[in-house]
Amino acid sequence: MTNGVNVQALLDAREVLKGAPEAAQFTWRASSKWQHGVHSTTKIEKFFGLGQEQTHKHESVFEADHPAIFAAEDNGITPIEYLLVGLASCLTAGIASVAQNRGIKLNSVEASVEGGHDIRGILGADADVRNGFNDIKVTFSIDADASPADIEALVAQSQKRSAVFDALTNPTNVTVEVA
């Protein structure tokens, strides 16, 4: 039975890092560059973790823009949509890992993610409306060799251990400076 997740490596890492909290300190990095209009390009390649600099196998490039109905050129998805990418992929990774650990074979895992957004906030049209999402709904369709209750448990456990779910549901200190 395999979903292709090396759970043993994750369990081993958990044991090692229990006694080495400093090695568990990671820094994820992105660097972005303004292009034109509201279009920007963000590149991600390096990060820090396990006590040293690390490099992804490839550099990844992400275009962000606004759609034509915002009178923009739509060179890429809007920045807030990247949060949906993060949430869907994080929960999906969690489901695969937890399923592997529980001996559940996954046949397919699909998610649709919807973020409700009142754009009067970012337009400054109503001071009582927030800038970000009002709510987010994720709907998973999962085909697996498991009971419905076991599948529910996979989804619940993946939220419990999800970095992006935590980052979206809890406040985080953010510092923005001019270098």
Next chain:
Amino acid sequence: MHVTTVVIGAGHAGLAASHFLRAASIDHVVLERGEVANSWRHERWDSLRLLTPNWLNRLPGASYEGPDPDGYADMAEVVDFLERSAKDVPVRTGVAVTSVRRSDGGYSLTTSQGPIEARTVIIASGACNVASVPGLAAAVPSSVEQVTPFDYRTPSRLPDGGVLVVGASATGVQLAAEIQRSGRPVVLSAGEHVRMPRVYEGRDVLWWMHHSGIWSQRYDEVDDLTRARRLPSPQLAGASTLDLNVLTSLGVELVGRLSAIRDGAALFSGGLRNVAALADLKMNRLLDTFDEWAGTAPGERFQPTRVPDSSRWRLDLTSGEIRSIVWATGFRPDYSWLDVPVVDAKGSLVHDGGVVGDGLYALGLPVLRRRRSTFICGIEDDAREVVDQLRLDLAG
């Protein structure tokens, strides 16, 4: 004074230890900072009752003999019960231990009544000496009164107006219910919690835990012992179910786990739905386990936890809506007097089934030797086994 064994604390654990020390003819003394059952007398709120039905409560030398085996003891009854088991126990009350350190022959104790030398020490000073209040409490505006379960006695002593109860374990749900009933609107902040029905298929849920063998599971058989020892107490209270659905019906407003206090506002996690789902799933798994053990068809399944479509994630603490906060965020033991390096970075005693090593032992901690250890009825087997080990160590 020289003695073979000092037991620190005359609660249920210390009294049980003494019973088996006496049976093994080990000379010992039980030191108690206050009086027998001190915490039960002085550190509990007025309405508190044991989570275990009376018939389950037993201590070495004392079992329930009253007229209501299916009832739940109030604190006066618990104190009576402990006093009955304290007969023939060499307790010295009003003796506070201020230091325990290694010595050539074992341990040197400094107490409010002078020094004591002992070959062995049993720590039975309790698991709930201090309220664990999160650091973010420091950011609560001074206009809001803050209380811990140690300060809290009854709702009428709280200011009129809204109350934020933080924590949804047994303490949090019990206090939320009685505060809401007192006319003070309650907002309950719930993180991960343990949901249980009071009664399943006509039997107390703890009857099932007891008879199905779940409570007998040993500490060295538990999958994740650290987690089991940190598990919040189940949402139970005396004679009826007290889960989040009951609280919602009473008018309590549910919000997510308190994650920050910023600019005078409490910010709650948006993950309430998931902690409720986790608790529902775990409860159902527990009921499945009962059914499997009983060899019967699945019994009643309870309504999933109702979570508001959109729970508030921000609560202004300066608006006057909330006049007090009750920190039902758990308890921890106090080892500030223990000058032996046996406490880990998180403040937990490092022990193997109550055996710390070098003549030091512990009793009365959660899942010490089995799941039942967390409850009064779990102390008898634990105390017998730990004292057996102590006896062997003395002989060795």
